[in-house]
Amino acid sequence: MTEREMGSDEEQQWVPFKNRPEWSDVIPVEQDDGPNPVVPIAYKEQFTETMNYFRAVFKADERSPRALQLTTEAIGLNSGNYTIWHYRRLILETLEADLQNELDFTDQIAQINSKNYQLWHHRRWVAEILGANATSAELEFTKKILLGDAKNYHAWSHRQWVLKELGGWENELDYCWELLEEDVFNNSAWNQRFFVITRSPLLGGLTAMRESEVSYTLKAIVAHPENESSWRYLRGLYKNDNWSWANDPQIASVCLKVLSANNDCIFALSTLLDLIRHGFQASKELRDAVDAIRNSNLVEAESDLTKTICSLLEKLDPIRVNYWKWRKSILCEGAK
């Protein structure tokens, strides 16, 4: 959780504030930790001095270029300090600074640590001011971050905010498609896909998009039946519509396909269980496919297909054996 600190090269190049002529008029303000501070930190000299000068200008509410530069250095040392970021924004407002430079600044900070909440909030603040003009820059920036870490939670949050507030939906579904081509296991990309199909003003909403999305997802499932993300997405396409879920033959069909391919697929079995629970009637083919797996795993048949599936899952998914046992037990209680 500790971020990468400034390298030792940078430390050696650092000039103490007390040696900088342009700061000679400022009296640094030391931290008053009190008599018995708890969890004191072994601050390095650079940190202490920078923060002492920060305290001095902050108390004086100085809004100058040198104060701005000071916040740059202070943020470099503790980028989570929201007091410093807030002060920076006050200075930028007073100086009527060119906020394009801020976009570059956040980019630099992101190189050091792209998982910092204050950085992203600052970026959002800039984008709000720049408005729709910032849309493509923000989408490009998040794309760049995601290139380094396709699951960066902050980047995704920011991207969703940009889309909702500033727009730019046109290519988002394509972007999801690209990311999933690179890594079909990227759950963030699946989530973004759901976000787009449900919220994009350019598409028709979940129900309208369902058919094409099911088709897409089924292909992904068949290619990698062990991928939790695709199964969850498929289920999500039928959110609040259990009747359609249980009555869409494509769902049962993909379960059959996966089970018949001799992939002892846990997700296919649990999906089948879920379908039956919602009223689906299993075909003979499906029952036979389950039986084949049951036989090859030496699992006894039960009176009921759902119970058999639970028994199979106890065997095939041992880390969750107690869960499957419990699922079987509640089947008895009238819930089908």
Add this chain to the structure above:
Amino acid sequence: MASEIFERDRHVTFLQMMYQLLPSPYQSQEINRLTLAYFVISGLDLLAAPDRLVDKEAVAKWVLSLQAHPRSQSELNNGQFYGFYGSRSAQFPSEDNDNGALLSRSVGNLASTYCAVAILKIIGYDLSSIDSESILTSMRNLQQSDGSFMPIHTGAETDLRFIYCAVAICHMLGNWSGMDKEKAKAYIINCQSYDGGFGLTPGSESHGGATYCSVTSLRLMGFIEEDILSKDAESSIINVPLLLDWCLQAADGGFQGRPNKPSDTCYAFWIGSVLKVLGGHKFIDKKALHGFLLTCQSEYGGFSKFPGDFPDLYHSYYGFTAFSLLEEPGLKPLCVELGMSAIAAIGI
């Protein structure tokens, strides 16, 4: 050479060293010093460390010195949050020639306030003697129209984490005037993703930490029952069966924070706790989890995020809480909703 047992004494020593002095890499987290203190103090408490290791009086004094105090009733309503500061670098004392504007530079923080109140509770400080009125009255300013909370009044991201902090603070202070529970509930419900887990904001990817914040908040506010799995799970305001399945699927030895990501120590607490609240922790493969956590145990004491990394305070603390959930002998039982030992939570 990974140890095969939970090395309690080494962990106590680790925390003791942190309590005395945090190494310089922690300077980058300086603004959250109260949070670091919470990890140390709650950690020592859970490990049932000897009382003498923590100077309770000094701790109480230091924590209280970080409390924001409005100077007048009118100041209380000026939009600032009069909770606790995360550290001295958010606290700017007023001076003699102060014109009121100086005080506004101080920034109370909701997460720091949660940590402060939690620490006081853990060391047995009488919470009725702190000025909770100011905390609760000004906390309302941080709640947004959609029900979420901002952590500081000067502007920041708003998400589930801070709803949790607000809820826990109100619960510990025994007073819900600090927030609109119904609005918070509505926001939380909107955060449940299509896959059953919860994201930090509506539309966000489901995530172990966000799921913890949502489920414990609903529980603390009384919107979901205890041990809901043995009752009527289907009628809950959230989709419990899907949530349960999502949580359990996150187990692959340890727990993942999100599907198809590697297991990380801290999710044993975040997701383990959700399962506890729901009444589903009996489904956890304790042996597998125990084994995974031990691979993240450091020979220097503490826990790392992934096997083989260096230990850090955050993952160490959540490693300890995970072992408490696993009922490791010698550790105090945990109150998962408040993030402290059960004894501290009850306040005996």
